[in-house]
Amino acid sequence: MSGAADPIARHPIGPRRVAFEWKTTPLHWIPDEPTATHVINVLHLLLPAGERWFVRVLKEGLPLVTDPELRSDVKGFMGQEATHSVQHSYVLDHLAEQRLPTEAYTRHVDFLFEKLLGEAPPFGVPVTAREWLRFRLAVVAAIEQFTAVLGDWVLRADGLDRAGADEIMLDLLRWHGAEEVEHRSVAFDMYQHCGGTGLPRYARRVEGMVVVAPVLAWLWVWGASYLIRNDPELGGRQRYSLGAHNRAVAKGLLPPWRELGTAIPRYFRRSYHPSQEGSLRRAVEYLAASPAARAAAGAVGRAAMS
Template sequence: MHTPTPYPIRPRRVSFDWRDTPLHWIPDEPVATHVINVLHLLLPAGERWFVKVFKEALPLVTDPELLGDVKGFMGQEATHSVQHSYVLDHLAEQGLDTHPYTRHVDWMFDVLLGDEPPAGLPLSRREWLRFRLSLIAAIEQFTAVLGDWILRADGLDRADPDAVMLDLLRWHGAEEVEHRAVAFDMYQHAGGSGLPRYLRRVYGMAVTAPVLLWLWAFGAAYLIRHDPQLRGRLGYTLREHNKAVRKGLLPTWGELGAAIPRYLRRSYHPSQEGSLRNAVAYLATSPAARAAAGAVARAAVS
């Protein structure tokens, strides 16, 4: 059953100026910087794929309120994809080329999870669409958890990070909390019914969790290995990662892991994740979101 958002979900046409953002935007914390930077590697292709799959599923939506939320979700995800792509351009300008990694991410979303089942898998087009919707719902479980974490991450504030990067992450995180239930509701609406729908949801999480962990570890290792300022003096290790966790610069393993059993409860709904109040409060104060809202208001009266 769809749980309507208390107000319309709409994209905010934000922009960010990266000219003064250093490569290590958390000072003296290259591991934490690059673990978070993996978002920029995954999200441009991933969120374009979300939009593409949802476009395919739109004709299946018969609930007008859900349809409005889905279209708002698609607008937000498209904006996220564009803004994280600009960060990749900024990293390249600083001597960190991400193309050798992101081309594999592009292949995963465009080919492996494309319009047709890979390797001739005997799945109907309807079942392949339902499976991909289950993957998006599972991914959005983690983005909601990460979004809520970034809004509460006092450790990042104490580390004096680059203000523009922190605003990008918190604007994005706040929108993830804002639309936390849309992908789940879309799957529940278009993913069939009864036990098969639930089992497909479980399978979607069973695929998503280990793949995300693998992509994140290899992404962080790639960024650290190719960081021109480190020149191979540091590697990505669990020990270094956990040091950043203890400083409050990264979410704990417990926070991330606990998201899985919550999601697998038959009675679960993502409206239980995070604080919508905190998300809305940040969006009201975010420099980028405020600037975007001002631009819309000026255009409306001109």
């Protein structure tokens, strides 16, 4: 969801040491909606490795950041993404306890981020270290375009509440989504800072999105198909289908295709900046109300007073 730049002034970015209790969360945490449940569950398959990779790439580029304000934001971004990775890993453990192991899928995700997008170009591709870092920063910025859009969507997704979605999972998704909106500009700003100047910088930004959009779509369909096919409660009786996906979209349980698709041409505009995405005010309001974030803030306050 796009619009004018958010009216909230500069907002400090930092990790919240949240925790979630998964023991009572059912496998189909959106009742009677296995397709919607597992399409969203793909986040848990992608994010542990993906967000660890974000942290590594930005840490590699951090010495190049000369602006102290941006440097502070990047460090806060890294802390938030590290926390996201850990919390989504716990959901994978919970899925395994419910007889839905995910290693057969996640090992491919690990290979993508650790080998194909690792510190050195794969297969001996003749790219300089500087250009390889710039390309990976462009990839992070492009992925963050989608996480900001998804984060703003889940904060507005009343359909999930109407469907009786599990409160713990909703809090995880909305806490994470709110932080994605909160730091929506950081990866983009770092790329702009470190990515050179002029047309080459813009072309590399476009290249990042051209790579990210189809790969992310492919990973998502593959992940949803994997989860539905291996769901022990479905017993192999169901497969991922576009029809079921679209019915979930119509119920407000998944983001509309148009909302995701229009994020791409927005990103291609030369004048684009992620501050145009979503509502920082909505994100900050949720973070002030989130049970997990409030508990984390209370623990920090108690520790400071002891």
